[in-house]
Amino acid sequence: xxxxxxxxxxxxxxxxxxxxxxxxxxxxxRGVDVRSHGSGSTGATNALRVLGWKFSVAVFALDxxxxxxxxxxxxxxGLDVWVVAVVGVAAVVxxxxxxxxxxxxxxxxxxxxxxxxxMFPFLLVIxxxxxxxxxxxxxxSLASLAAATVGPLLxxxxxxxxxxxxxxxxxxxxxxxxxxxxxxxxxxRLLAGTERRFGDRAV
Numbered sequence: 001x002x003x004x005x006x007x008x009x010x011x012x013x014x015x016x017x018x019x020x021x022x023x024x025x026x027x028x029x030r031g032v033d034v035r036s037h038g039s040g041s042t043g044a045t046n047a048l049r050v051l052g053w054k055f056s057v058a059v060f061a062l063d064x065x066x067x068x069x070x071x072x073x074x075x076x077x078g079l080d081v082w083v084v085a086v087v088g089v090a091a092v093v094x095x096x097x098x099x100x101x102x103x104x105x106x107x108x109x110x111x112x113x114x115x116x117x118x119m120f121p122f123l124l125v126i127x128x129x130x131x132x133x134x135x136x137x138x139x140x141s142l143a144s145l146a147a148a149t150v151g152p153l154l155x156x157x158x159x160x161x162x163x164x165x166x167x168x169x170x171x172x173x174x175x176x177x178x179x180x181x182x183x184x185x186x187x188x189r190l191l192a193g194t195e196r197r198f199g200d201r202a203v
Contacts, residue, residue, distance in 0.1 A: 006083040013070035013087045017094025017111055020101050021062040022047045025055055035101070039185075039196070042098075043106030045140045049196070060110050067091045067114030075118070085171035088115030092175050096182055107182040109144045112175040116151055119168040120158070123151055138197035141186035148179035 022042035026034045030051055034042060038049040043063060048056035070091050074084040095111040097103045117123050129150060130143040137143075152173040159169045180187075189195035 005077065006079055009070060009074055009079065010083070010086055010090050014090040014094040016070060017066045017091035018098035018100055019066065020098050020105060022059045022106065023101060025058060026051055041106050044110055063095060063106065063110035064114040066095060067111040068118045071115050071118030081165040082167045084119065085167040088119060088171050089174050091115055092178055096178060107144070108175065108179050112179055116172050116175060119172065120155055123154065126151055134198055139190065139195055140198050141183055141195060142190060144179060145183055148176040152176040
């Protein structure tokens with residue numbers, strides 16, 4: 001029974017993660033496909049450029065929940081730590097490569113954040129770090145890359161000196177790598193000085 005529940009939750013996490021909220025909200029309320037504007041991403045940052053801040057907040061919250069809820073559910077049920085780790089990664093993979101929109105999607109930051117915080121609540125401190133970077137540079141992508149790097153390092157440090165499940169450390173590192181990989185274009189633009197800044201409109 002536990003194996004059935006574990007597989008069911010992993011599949012459910014992937015499908016929940018695959019829901020492209022940026023696309024759905026844009027089409028439903030504005031008649032706009034966010035993938036056709038800005039960076040083409042389905043996430044909150046592109047939603048901000050295309051749809052405005054209210055929709056961006058909604059997309060972020062929903063994408064964050066896609067990672068948080070399945071992980072919390074797995075923990076509450078008492079599933080093995082490896083299963084919880086896979087559940088978190090599955091949600092992020094679904095967000096980044098959604099079968100509902102041709103296996104494309106967002107860059108995984110909000111969903112990864114939800115999943116990682118579901119495992120390690122202390123990672124909430126990274127939100128402050130990200131806010132500081134955005135305030136100083138107006139580069140959301142730079143803040144995301146910093147979080148994708150600092151988060152796994154904090155988790156690794158906690159695991160080295162405390163009683164932390166190593167599968168969750170591996171999951172957090174995997175999510176960090178996925179975020180960095182999905183930000184390749186942003187990295188190139190940051191280096192070239194052509195990256196869009198926070199608040200820039202796409203349409």
